[in-house]
Amino acid sequence: MSMAEITSLAQAVDALVQDGDKVALEGFTHLIPFAAGHEIIRQAKRKLTLIRMTPDLIYDQLIGMGCAQKLIFSWGGNPGVGSLHRLREAVEKGWPSPLAIEEHSHAGMVNAYVAGASGLPFAMLKGYIGTDLPRYNSRIATVDCPFTGEKLAAVPALNPDVTVIHAQQADRAGNVMLWGIVGVQKEAVLAAKRAIVTVEEVVEHFEPHLNAVVLPSWTISAIAVVPGGSHPSYALGYSVRDNSFYTAWDNISRERESFLAWMEQHILMSKQPSLTNSI
Amino acid sequence: MSMAEITSLAQAVDALVQDGDKVALEGFTHLIPFAAGHEIIRQAKRKLTLIRMTPDLIYDQLIGMGCAQKLIFSWGGNPGVGSLHRLREAVEKGWPSPLAIEEHSHAGMVNAYVAGASGLPFAMLKGYIGTDLPRYNSRIATVDCPFTGEKLAAVPALNPDVTVIHAQQADRAGNVMLWGIVGVQKEAVLAAKRAIVTVEEVVEHFEPHLNAVVLPSWTISAIAVVPGGSHPSYALGYSVRDNSFYTAWDNISRERESFLAWMEQHILMSKQPSLTNSI
Amino acid sequence: MTQELTYTADEMMTVAASRLLGNNMFCFVGIGLPSAAANLARATHAPDCVLIYESGTIGTKPKRLPLSIGDDELAETAEVVVSLPEIFNYWLQAGRIDVGFLGAAQVDRFGNINSTVIGDYNHPQVRLPGAGGAPEIASCAKEVIIVLRQNSRTFVEKVDFITSVGHLTGGDSRQKLGISTKGPTTVITQLGILTPDPQTKELTLSSLHPGVSLEQAQAATGWKLQTAPELRQSEPPTSLELEALREIQSRSRYD
Amino acid sequence: MTQELTYTADEMMTVAASRLLGNNMFCFVGIGLPSAAANLARATHAPDCVLIYESGTIGTKPKRLPLSIGDDELAETAEVVVSLPEIFNYWLQAGRIDVGFLGAAQVDRFGNINSTVIGDYNHPQVRLPGAGGAPEIASCAKEVIIVLRQNSRTFVEKVDFITSVGHLTGGDSRQKLGISTKGPTTVITQLGILTPDPQTKELTLSSLHPGVSLEQAQAATGWKLQTAPELRQSEPPTSLELEALREIQSRSRYD
Numbered sequence A, B: 001m002s003m004a005e006i007t008s009l010a011q012a013v014d015a016l017v018q019d020g021d022k023v024a025l026e027g028f029t030h031l032i033p034f035a036a037g038h039e040i041i042r043q044a045k046r047k048l049t050l051i052r053m054t055p056d057l058i059y060d061q062l063i064g065m066g067c068a069q070k071l072i073f074s075w076g077g078n079p080g081v082g083s084l085h086r087l088r089e090a091v092e093k094g095w096p097s098p099l100a101i102e103e104h105s106h107a108g109m110v111n112a113y114v115a116g117a118s119g120l121p122f123a124m125l126k127g128y129i130g131t132d133l134p135r136y137n138s139r140i141a142t143v144d145c146p147f148t149g150e151k152l153a154a155v156p157a158l159n160p161d162v163t164v165i166h167a168q169q170a171d172r173a174g175n176v177m178l179w180g181i182v183g184v185q186k187e188a189v190l191a192a193k194r195a196i197v198t199v200e201e202v203v204e205h206f207e208p209h210l211n212a213v214v215l216p217s218w219t220i221s222a223i224a225v226v227p228g229g230s231h232p233s234y235a236l237g238y239s240v241r242d243n244s245f246y247t248a249w250d251n252i253s254r255e256r257e258s259f260l261a262w263m264e265q266h267i268l269m270s271k272q273p274s275l276t277n278s279i
Numbered sequence C, D: 001m002t003q004e005l006t007y008t009a010d011e012m013m014t015v016a017a018s019r020l021l022g023n024n025m026f027c028f029v030g031i032g033l034p035s036a037a038a039n040l041a042r043a044t045h046a047p048d049c050v051l052i053y054e055s056g057t058i059g060t061k062p063k064r065l066p067l068s069i070g071d072d073e074l075a076e077t078a079e080v081v082v083s084l085p086e087i088f089n090y091w092l093q094a095g096r097i098d099v100g101f102l103g104a105a106q107v108d109r110f111g112n113i114n115s116t117v118i119g120d121y122n123h124p125q126v127r128l129p130g131a132g133g134a135p136e137i138a139s140c141a142k143e144v145i146i147v148l149r150q151n152s153r154t155f156v157e158k159v160d161f162i163t164s165v166g167h168l169t170g171g172d173s174r175q176k177l178g179i180s181t182k183g184p185t186t187v188i189t190q191l192g193i194l195t196p197d198p199q200t201k202e203l204t205l206s207s208l209h210p211g212v213s214l215e216q217a218q219a220a221t222g223w224k225l226q227t228a229p230e231l232r233q234s235e236p237p238t239s240l241e242l243e244a245l246r247e248i249q250s251r252s253r254y255d
Helices: A009-016 A034-042 A057-064 A085-093 A106-118 A185-191 A243-252 A256-268 B009-016 B034-042 B057-064 B085-093 B106-117 B185-191 B243-252 B256-268 C009-018 C033-043 C072-076 C084-093 C134-140 C214-219 C239-250 D009-018 D033-043 D072-076 D084-093 D134-140 D214-219 D239-250
Strands: A022-025 A048-052 A068-073 A100-103 A122-125 A141-144 A151-156 A162-171 A176-178 A194-203 A213-215 A222-225 B005-007 B022-025 B048-052 B068-073 B100-103 B122-125 B141-144 B151-156 B162-171 B176-178 B194-203 B213-215 B222-225 C026-029 C050-053 C099-102 C106-108 C117-119 C124-127 C143-147 C184-188 C192-196 C203-208 C227-233 D026-029 D050-053 D099-102 D106-108 D117-119 D124-127 D143-147 D184-188 D192-196 D203-208 D227-233
Touching: A009 A034, A009 A194, A009 A222, A022 A034, A034 A057, A034 A162, A034 A194, A034 A256, A048 A057, A057 A068, A057 A085, A057 A243, A057 A256, A085 A256, A085 C124, A106 A122, A106 A151, A106 A185, A106 C084, A106 C134, A106 D084, A122 A141, A122 C084, A141 B141, A162 A185, A185 A213, A243 A256, B005 B009, B009 B034, B009 B194, B009 B222, B022 B034, B034 B057, B034 B162, B034 B194, B034 B256, B048 B057, B057 B068, B057 B085, B057 B243, B057 B256, B085 B256, B085 D124, B106 B122, B106 B151, B106 B185, B106 D084, B106 D134, B122 B141, B122 D084, B162 B185, B185 B213, B185 C084, B243 B256, C009 C033, C009 C143, C009 C184, C009 C239, C026 C033, C033 C050, C033 C099, C033 C143, C033 C239, C084 C134, C099 C134, C203 C214, D009 D033, D009 D143, D009 D184, D009 D239, D026 D033, D033 D050, D033 D099, D033 D143, D033 D239, D084 D134, D099 D134, D203 D214
Parallel strands: A022 A048, A022 A162, A048 A068, A068 A100, A162 A194, A194 A222, B005 B222, B022 B048, B022 B162, B048 B068, B068 B100, B162 B194, B194 B222, C026 C050, C026 C099, C099 C143, C143 C184, C203 C227, D026 D050, D026 D099, D099 D143, D143 D184, D203 D227
Antiparallel strands: A122 A151, A141 A151, A162 A176, A176 A213, B122 B151, B141 B151, B162 B176, B176 B213, C117 C124, C184 C192, C192 C203, D117 D124, D184 D192, D192 D203
16 A cells, blocks of 8 residues: 555546546535535546435536436435435436436445445445335345344445545645544545545644544545635534535526536636635 | 443442343453452352453453353453463363353454444454354354355354443543543443443543544443553553563462462452552 | 413424423434424423434534534534444444434325435436435334424325335334334324324324314325324423524524 | 674574565564564664554554553554454455464464464363454455464474464465465564465475574474475574664563
């Protein structure tokens, strides 16, 4: 294993994200890697299998801009606001291109990442009982306990080609630290072949935080310093959630034209995070 | 769930450890709950199934004093020194009473605790391949991946009646924090029906440490303040490992008479941790 | 003469839901209506109710209602924050949760929840957000309380898609799946409170909120609504409850 | 004229073992002889070798040799400390380890390791400590290096108990178990270095330490010892290596 390289976001995405890759952008409401997603859009990556527990605005944007051919997910919405119009239009009408979906529960996705990080071919859980999900997702199976006979749900491990996350800090050796709501990022990074991390800043030494996750340098391919890189979500200690943008997105994204115009103006023509909202 | 009670160690052991219980004392070299083990010896608990990845001196003492009828473990020795004479005599000669053993690898034990903490009936792992352990332990089975057909090892979940650990700190609300080498203590506590924690001290607020484990009050039955309660192992930030005691134990424990005399003098006649070795 | 309090149907719903949470209960809380009710309970009769959100925030005490499941306020006021594998495996799946408090897009006669799709799965009429944590909350929490606005589109004879299982097809069909938890014990709406019949497990009307008629409740239900043996009238919100609820909501404007 | 260095057979063994670790390698280290060799490598030619102990200490840089797998020095000098589930699942089982560096009580002709029992399992002649982390290190690390003192009791035709599998019964028997990692690639003793024959996988003598005869090596081996096609003589320890090793050991007295 080698250590993480500190580079530009554009270089990292160019070198590490290929057309057709399975790409996971993780961050559970907190620390969503928006800037990295925008760079994937700017570089017009295509035919991606997008993986994410909670596809929200950034996946709405990736899907609406035609980057994805498949979505593996467990909850797709604009949190506290409503539907994702671009995701819905892709699923319901195939615009801008058809989108295959593989749908799980949160517990299923979480355990699939854990299995991926653990080098196991599948995960098991007490899950999906009585639900219709297995009728439409052949990648939900069962396994019997060899001791009790109890039937458990089984899902295949998730092993993205690339996992992308945003974190608060890196140190000079290329270790990364995140804290607050840490989600499934550790597992998503460890399950991936390659990992890109955007960070708020590089520090000399990490100050400890309760419940911090430290990802050693060897688990990361590239680090890019992108302050505000999780906007409109937030980075605890650095920014607050821009709730008004989530609300505004409902209108921006409702029609194809308004969506495309917004993307053109704020993402395609920009090399920077489109908006910042620092504390 | 109710919150942890702060009580005396004698009361905690009296109320929460019953003859015949499955009892896990965990702590991987660091933070071994010696004082609690000594209290179990003083209260002459009997027919315990002792669970521990690395039975070392404290289990040598419990076994030599006749508390155990079964041992579930993955490595039994005096680290860096040699054999555990009391464990060996129990296994080889049935003294002071026969000791059944259920033997695993570390990876098997770790995952069995994880399964226990997760409410799963069993754990699976890439493990035990080509070893003779499954020939002598019927609780090592296999399970097939429903997607790839790969054969994986399976072990039943560990769910102790009581788990006992030592930690650096509790706060006034009964939350517990440990740091440094944190081992499998979180899982061992969460897998258990009841949990006893001895701590170095009670503090107003926890100062963060990298890699600290915080166990919320609701997961713990009783907390006892026992400074030096992990001696001759150590509590990072509070004490250092008393390596000379580990070396001395080899002679103390070699013969039944010297062992019993030492236990009589240092444990049975004492209500306090027999030795302290503070920084 | 006491003065009559004025309150909205939504306020009645939230207050009625909040009353079901006991002190010291471990409550796994969905965002939206359940979150409002749970925090109202914490502000009134159940200050030690332990709220857990699926973002991994345990024992959280937000001052304003979170817009998302992962608001900073949830992390900053939590007793402890754990990773997603821990919250789903070590807490929910392990059976530590007393009450799963869920919202829903649709609920059916047997308390099954749909939050996935209206119409056919492969050719949806309306694509909804999907499962999230709900399927395992529905099967692993010791009991489930559902809160949603009731009308003939949300209260249907049979959901188009079972996202989270309730009493399946009634009777002992839930247990036959191998589930030992109770499932939905109460459904609270802006019109009243429904509870499953002990035998058939069909949701029956057990309480009407003040000013709501049986006919109104029936009209908002997609199956022939039965009443429980004793049909009660819900206690209206107290001034204390209303004040606390409005206080919470006034702190929670996001625009 | 250079001065002849004096060194012990154990020092030669440790130095020879240390030379096998490359810089930047991820090395899962057993306590005792492997730990001494790994730290010597780090002090000499492989300063960026990443040492991992099963206590969860990753990238640790102890100044003195740990007496136990969990010494405070290991935690305090580690790049990161993780829990046991993480070290065994996310690091070892996930295939992140280049070299598993193991000691053994007994090793056999095909590199299988016994650290469980001498004699019958149920009526042991000598009860050894048992498996610890070794079985999964032996199967999950990309390759395994074994270091132990060689004599006719430790080098046996067939171990009484396979704790950690090597090349099983030779040939492709290891792969047939479904294992894709290489298994033992080198065994280092105080007498020389053994490597598996590419076809039969039998351990063969590929290097003798200076001053050791083939006869001595054979006498300390419980099977008819074959030599590799090219039998080399090990380079003696350099003064730098010896100095570094003695420096480490002088810092590591525990009485």
